Amino acid sequence: MAAGIVVVFDFDKTIIDVDSDNWVVDGLGATEEFERLLPTMPWNTLMDTMMCELHARGKTIHDVADVLRSAPLDRRVVSAIKACYGLGCDLRILSDANRFFIETILDHHGLRGYFSEINTNPSHVDADGRLRIAPYHDFHAGPHGCGLGICPPNMCKGQVLDRIRASAGVDKRVIYLGDGRGDYCPSLRLGRDDFVMPRRGFPVWELICEDPSLLKAEVHPWADGEEMEETLLRLVGRVLVEVSNKQMPQLDCKLESLPAVAAQDGALPMPMPLRIKN
Template sequence: MVEENPLEPLPVSSSGMASSSVTATSRFLIFFDFDETMIAENSDDAMVRVAPGQTVPDWLKDSFRPGRFNEHMQRVLAYLAQQGVSEQVIRDAIEDIPPAPGLLVLLGFLRSHRQDFECVVLSDANTYFIETWLRKAGSRQLFSEIFTNPASFNKDGHLVLLPYHAHECPRCPENMCKQVILRDYLARRARERGKPFQKVFYIGDGANDICPTLALGQKDTAFPRRDFPMHRIIQDMQKGQPGIYKPTVVPWARGEDVVDCLKKAMEES
């Protein structure tokens, strides 16, 4: 991966997050999930590998409760701090995670067409993991905003994770409903731009990527990673409730699959 200049200042978006320049000329909007979409694994698994013995105690594993993974990771990170795992070790582990197949090709394509595509990360990971990995990949400036759970090192050198928000969606984990964030972003950007995007694309892999794509319309496209949970759930929905899932579905195995579809969208619009 190509690392960005760590001394280069990053502009700040209206949400307070580091941001690249955003213009009203972009025709298309792309949302990216992070874990197992941009990167080849779940970034939380990298934290288990840096624990003593590359595992966490059974009491910590058993503390997980469905819908409360954010709370579970708070405990995992606290455990790593207690074990003396340093920021450098955590940073190295995140930077070493390989990209998903063809992902760097996709990012390179988007960097060469920044006038057409506005890119956003929407992930249930955390700010430290995503910012660290994207900078190492030389692609942080491609993304106008990153919506994810806050995480930063405190004065004691411990990585502290917090939930993104509270919501009332029954489909989503307690700390994040991606559809709420997606809808709010689309509405805000339409006001700022004075017009909506021609098309919205969503690239994901997991079950929590279903809810946001339910807000997309027929002109939009969902890219579920082939044979991952998002893809299987969409297939079940299309069979069991035909017509309920509105966006066009384009399964992907490599970033090049997404690039091919984006090129067609550019040619058709």
């Protein structure tokens, strides 16, 4: 990717406007059972249990897919994804949902090909036709060892983001978008040249607001698809200008031949001096 920018999206309540797990459980009429079991097991284990319960009730994998295809996805989010891809950004997903849910929705909207990688809980359809959901980190074998105390046992997004950064290259700038508590850990791991886009009014925004000084990255909140698109494309444009400036040939003695008024009038593009936007 030529742009030198990696855009990492959470999925639930970030790309789509709902939680895909709740959307399926509610859509297939299993809300009461879900709420009864919720206090008894980790969320990831609960979703695997619920898929088995739905299968026992006669719901097929096609029924699950049909509900997923109806999940709301803001058209401005779609246009933001396509625009970033067109500008050369490397787009990746980092989500605590599961692969079947995410790929079904992306395929329905023709978006899967825009993402170079989907990092999420693995899933598969077993021989009996049941969707089985496994943890990203096998917490039964041992804890992921994050230590922050916020990440769920099945996934530390901060650790996954570290791997994404290593695979993308240290020279890449990262823009991270998310909404939930699990998105706080990766936000803390971003550097001064990176950007975090928390969804305003959601748990990750509230955690950031408790002490913004803990983050090195610039913070640019958003509330809906329109604001996400505008903010994301502005940040991508800003990075492209900064990269272009760095790639300009050294002027050295040629500076003497430049009219002084050129710099005064802003003829040379300048980076935007922003830190935190509220």
